[in-house]
Amino acid sequence: MTRKINIRQLLGTSAAAALAFLLGVAAPGVARAQVLICASHSLNRDDASRLKVAARAVVPNSSHVWVEGACINPGSALGFVETQTIVTAEGVRQWWTMTCRRDAKDWECDAPGFKQFIATSLEVGGKSRPVELSFDKESSLEHARALAASAIEIYADPASRLPECGRKEPKESDQLGKWDHHDPLPTGDNAIHVSVSKDARDSVTLDDVSVAIEFRSNSEDASPEAACWGIEVIVT
Numbered sequence: 473m474t475r476k477i478n479i480r481q482l483l484g485t486s487a488a489a490a491l492a493f494l495l496g497v498a499a500p501g502v503a504r505a506q507v508l509i510c511a512s513h514s515l516n517r518d519d520a521s522r523l524k525v526a527a528r529a530v531v532p533n534s535s536h537v538w539v540e541g542a543c544i545n546p547g548s549a550l551g552f553v554e555t556q557t558i559v560t561a562e563g564v565r566q567w568w569t570m571t572c573r574r575d576a577k578d579w580e581c582d583a584p585g586f587k588q589f590i591a592t593s594l595e596v597g598g599k600s601r602p603v604e605l606s607f608d609k610e611s612s613l614e615h616a617r618a619l620a621a622s623a624i625e626i627y628a629d630p631a632s633r634l635p636e637c638g639r640k641e642p643k644e645s646d647q648l649g650k651w652d653h654h655d656p657l658p659t660g661d662n663a664i665h666v667s668v669s670k671d672a673r674d675s676v677t678l679d680d681v682s683v684a685i686e687f688r689s690n691s692e693d694a695s696p697e698a699a700c701w702g703i704e705v706i707v708t
Contacts, residue, residue, distance in 0.1 A: 510543035526579035527553040565589045594621045602663040610670035620666040623676035623685045637700035655681045
């Protein structure tokens with residue numbers, strides 16, 4: 473039976489967007505994640521062992537690696553590998569992930585991506601909200617928290633007039649506060665899931681509603697200025 477696997481759930485926003493770009497589905501102003509078609513998700517013992525050897529060669533200082541998922545098709549395969557997790561004094565969980573691929577036999581792994589995660593609370597609109605925050609190596613915890621709080625507040629505010637990314641002349645109907653499909657964020661004790669990445673711009677993805685908000689500056693600004701928003705599209 474042919475099955476589908478959402479690589480964003482395994483790799484996170486940045487890595488999934490990068491792979492989606494390589495697969496030719498990226499578009500300006502829209503964060504995309506790719507759904508791969510897989511004949512199987514199970515590696516045999518020998519294949520899994522060779523995958524781990526290839527992964528350890530990429531992160532030689534981490535001997536503890538395991539296969540988080542796989543996408544197997546006749547003559548090719550993708551493997552998604554993670555290292556062991558360490559916890560910092562601030563309570564941030566840190567680990568490495570990588571994507572590996574093979575054609576007939578030999579596995580090759582891409583450069584690993586550094587992941588950070590913390591379950592925390594943020595002050596948003598004068599209220600403390602539980603947040604599960606994922607962020608990349610380039611983002612400090614303080615900056616990621618500030619970006620996440622700003623993005624949540626912007627999205628939750630019905631008066632927001634943030635333009636859609638990729639439009640040279642934004643229309644009023646494109647603005648975030650007037651978007652027809654403005655799904656609500658989790659409420660009460662339910663955690664809001666947020667992913668922060670730092671590149672040419674800071675990008676914050678509100679994972680529960682599949683909306684990404686970009687910020688103008690990548691500086692360590694406690695009050696970052698939002699630039700635009702985009703929809704995260706799952707491509708099947």
